[in-house]
Amino acid sequence: MNLIKIKEPMSSKNDAKICLGIDFGTTNSVCSVKVEDKFQFIVDEKGETLIPTLILYNKKTKKFGNQIIKDENYFNSIFSVKRNFTKDFQKKIFEDENDNKISSIEVSKDFFVYLKNVCEKNLNHNVFDCVITVPAYFDEKARSGIMRAAFMAGLRVRRLINEPTAAAFAYGLEKKKKGIFFVYDLGGGTFDVSLLKLSNGIFKVIATSGDPNLGGDDFDNLYAKWLVKKFFKIQFDELDKRERLKLVKNSKLFKEKLTHSASFYEELKVNGCIKKVEINTKDFNKSVEKLIDRTIKISAELLNEVDVEINKVNGFVLVGGSSRIKCISKKIKENFETKIFDDVNPDLVVSKGAALHGYELLNGSDNVLLDVTPLSLGIETMGGLMEKIISRNTPIPAIKEQTFTTHENGQTALKFLILQGERETSSNNRKLGEFILSNIRPKPAGIPRIKVMFSLDADGILFVTATDEETGAENKLSVKTNHELDLNDMRKIVESSIENAKDDIHQRMVIEAKVKAKIFLNEIESVKKDIELLCSVNDIKLIEKNINLLKSSLQTNDCDMINQNIEKLNKSTESFAQKKIEKDFSEVIGKDVDKID
Amino acid sequence: MSVSPVCWNCQSAIPPNTFLCQKCNKIQPPKKIDEFKLFGIPEKFDLDLEELEIAYLKLQRLFHPDKYSQLSDQEIKxxxxxxxMINEAYQKLSSSISRASILLKLNGFNSHSEDQSFNDPEVLEEIMDIQNNFLEAENPEQKKNSIQKLNRKISETMNSLSTSFKKKEYEVANRLNIKLSYLKKIRIDFKKQL
Incomplete structure (x- = not known):
């Protein structure tokens, strides 16, 4: 390819823009920022850089981070909310300060709002832009959940980057390193390994692996179990919740103390009984051995998979607070003949990498971060098997297409179940979403050609489109189970809310109103045909008028007007909704009961 | 090919094999281009992988979305x-099997596809031998030996493949490439069983 003029695409350098680097951790979060060539960590109102990821809703008040540490209600706070992102994070399992049921996303949103406020106080400046780090082994669903929470908090997420990649970026820039490095990142709730090649401003991830549910928390739990069994002859599971939490907190403290001294005596109180016990490294190591062995196994598998000889690797970079556990570096040395680099602060380096990358995104740079997808993406095919479309460790962004066909004569619709994971059967992989392509022209089985395109962007977020090659029926693609807004739509809403927002609260109200309006409009759009079928001409006209009214109010940042127009549209569709229920019901009647879902 | 494309922004002509407008420097939509031309590297089987990587990184430095995060939706897209496209082309050229397929296609030879039945008795027998050898291995040491044998076979096949490309014997190259892909698949299986 001929490159005649090579110019930096982003050469227009006006005033430097501020972009936060947010390491949203399972146990602790860290924010940092680079402003005008100066890098700094953000400190909270107590002067701390490490902000515990704790949220406490109590009697009409919300408290966060270090505000809670000495609070009498400490044990009622929400711990490790990030862990829920690998599960069903939409479930409303928490209660906020007004006793409303809320989900993990909403809890995380509140925490992001808190972090944003802390940063704004530090910088004396409004901030909207950020780069957020996520565990490398997080799947697409977890990533998009984190992104949604940040969007709802009024943050414009410029990029999601993988935690080990961020660490390698900061490490490589700071120490001016070149070569192949293995990042071993053991955080509070997640374990990641990444193999990277660093050279002259290029940070290229070769491969990544990990366990999204293995971290310091698990060490604390396991050690707590051992402690109570050994010294009190009680099974951990027999304790009540509060006692368990107290014990785990102690076990965590002992673990941290053991990184400085090999043994000491401590008083331990369980179920009102106090005992003086000896805490030592030997016992601790033994109790958590199987977790460490698991990290070693994952590391070995990654090296084996990529066919990189260990002698080509410059060394292991230890990242994440839990990598401080003494026997980890010993175990690594035993298993791999390699050097260990522990000359960075394992708690802070991830946030720093995010902030440096954020600065470069907004102000331009010659450095490039090239990452990969940690897990394969595909769709379910006949027999409940997963057909891979993008395989793991493919560099991102990635766009892949595959053609599918019908398996029954005259079939007019196809259902696509989108999956992520490495297992062969689809039920063992994570379900990301379901799409239905309708309006396929009826043809004999195997004749239609349905092109499915997977587009995985640089944030690791997936966009899927399916097109009937003959009719070009791409727009007919309908999302079935997913009531969420497309992340690109959400990004636009956040962007539009930033301008003219009076203050933070107003900005978030605008975002909420717009998201609500958009979801509503999407719903209406999906039943457009039924409206035309079931409503009178006058009703249709009124609904259309109200749709347009709502759409035009979306152009403004007037949340009262948006909410009023949502209400208007809601009123005008009420009678339709009733008719639709009746119609759906009458369609169901007479069918086999088994077939009703 | 139709008329040569013009820049969406300033309407000046975009020369073939380029993706930045020479006048206004705006990024252009992708167009079909073969992998070798994309990276501006010689069209051959014995590729200098380092040269490929340098070309790859140079392109990503220009076109990675991180460089466009502040620009319009169209440019981001x-x-x-x-x-x-650059990522995929890089992956394809990095692997000797897909690289050979690309070369075969560029030379007008319809390369092997997975569904095409393969019935070269000589090669099939060779593969059976290797598999049996591995299955019969009684201890890890013997298994490792068996893999080493397989590795030698792979590099022999690679050499012959390279020679056949040099001699422009595409029929032979196609057969060798199919054999190579079988051997590499077996190697993955073996490694899993270790």
Whole structure:
């Protein structure tokens, strides 16, 4: 390819823009920022850089981070909310300060709002832009959940980057390193390994692996179990919740103390009984051995998979607070003949990498971060098997297409179940979403050609489109189970809310109103045909008028007007909704009961 | 090919094999281009992988979405498309099997596809031998030996493949490439069983 003029695409350098680097951790979060060539960590109102990821809703008040540490209600706070992102994070399992049921996303949103406020106080400046780090082994669903929470908090997420990649970026820039490095990142709730090649401003991830549910928390739990069994002859599971939490907190403290001294005596109180016990490294190591062995196994598998000889690797970079556990570096040395680099602060380096990358995104740079997808993406095919479309460790962004066909004569619709994971059967992989392509022209089985395109962007977020090659029926693609807004739509809403927002609260109200309006409009759009079928001409006209009214109010940042127009549209569709229920019901009647879902 | 494309922004002509407008420097939508031309590297089987990587990184430095995060939606979209295309082309050229397939196609030879039945008795027998050898191995040491044998076979096949490309014997090259892909698949299986 001929490159005649090579110019930096982003050469227009006006005033430097501020972009936060947010390491949203399972146990602790860290924010940092680079402003005008100066890098700094953000400190909270107590002067701390490490902000515990704790949220406490109590009697009409919300408290966060270090505000809670000495609070009498400490044990009622929400711990490790990030862990829920690998599960069903939409479930409303928490209660906020007004006793409303809320989900993990909403809890995380509140925490992001808190972090944003802390940063704004530090910088004396409004901030909207950020780069957020996520565990490398997080799947697409977890990533998009984190992104949604940040969007709802009024943050414009410029990029999601993988935690080990961020660490390698900061490490490589700071120490001016070149070569192949293995990042071993053991955080509070997640374990990641990444193999990277660093050279002259290029940070290229070769491969990544990990366990999204293995971290310091698990060490604390396991050690707590051992402690109570050994010294009190009680099974951990027999304790009540509060006692368990107290014990785990102690076990965590002992673990941290053991990184400085090999043994000491401590008083331990369980179920009102106090005992003086000896805490030592030997016992601790033994109790958590199987977790460490698991990290070693994952590391070995990654090296084996990529066919990189260990002698080509410059060394292991230890990242994440839990990598401080003494026997980890010993175990690594035993298993791999390699050097260990522990000359960075394992708690802070991830946030720093995010902030440096954020600065470069907004102000331009010659450095490039090239990452990969940690897990394969595909769709379910006949027999409940997963057909891979993008395989793991493919560099991102990635766009892949595959053609599918019908398996029954005259079939007019196809259902696509989108999956992520490495297992062969689809039920063992994570379900990301379901799409239905309708309006396929009826043809004999195997004749239609349905092109499915997977587009995985640089944030690791997936966009899927399916097109009937003959009719070009791409727009007919309908999302079935997913009531969420497309992340690109959400990004636009956040962007539009930033301008003219009076203050933070107003900005978030605008975002909420717009998201609500958009979801509503999407719903209406999906039943457009039924409206035309079931409503009178006058009703249709009124609904259309109200749709347009709502759409035009979306152009403004007037949340009262948006909410009023949502209400208007809601009123005008009420009678339709009733008719639709009746119609759906009458369609169901007479069918086999088994077939009703 | 139709008329040569013009820049979406300033309407000046975009020369073939380029993705930046020479006048206004705006990123252009991707167009079909073969992998070797994309990276501007010689069209051959014995590729200098380091040269490929340098070319790859140079392109990503220009077109990766990180470089466009502040620009218009259209430019972000083009950079995502181009960057994905560059990633895919890089992966294809990095692997000797897909590289051979690309070369065969460029030389007008319809390369092997997975569904095409393969019935070269000589090669099939060779593969059976290797598999049996591995299955019969009684201890890890013997298994490792068996893999080493397989590795030698792979590099022999690679050499012959390279020679056949040099001699422009595409029929032979196609057969060798199919054999190579079988051997590499077996190696993955063996490694899993270790």
């Amino acid at each position: 083009y950079s995502t498309l181009l960057s994905s």
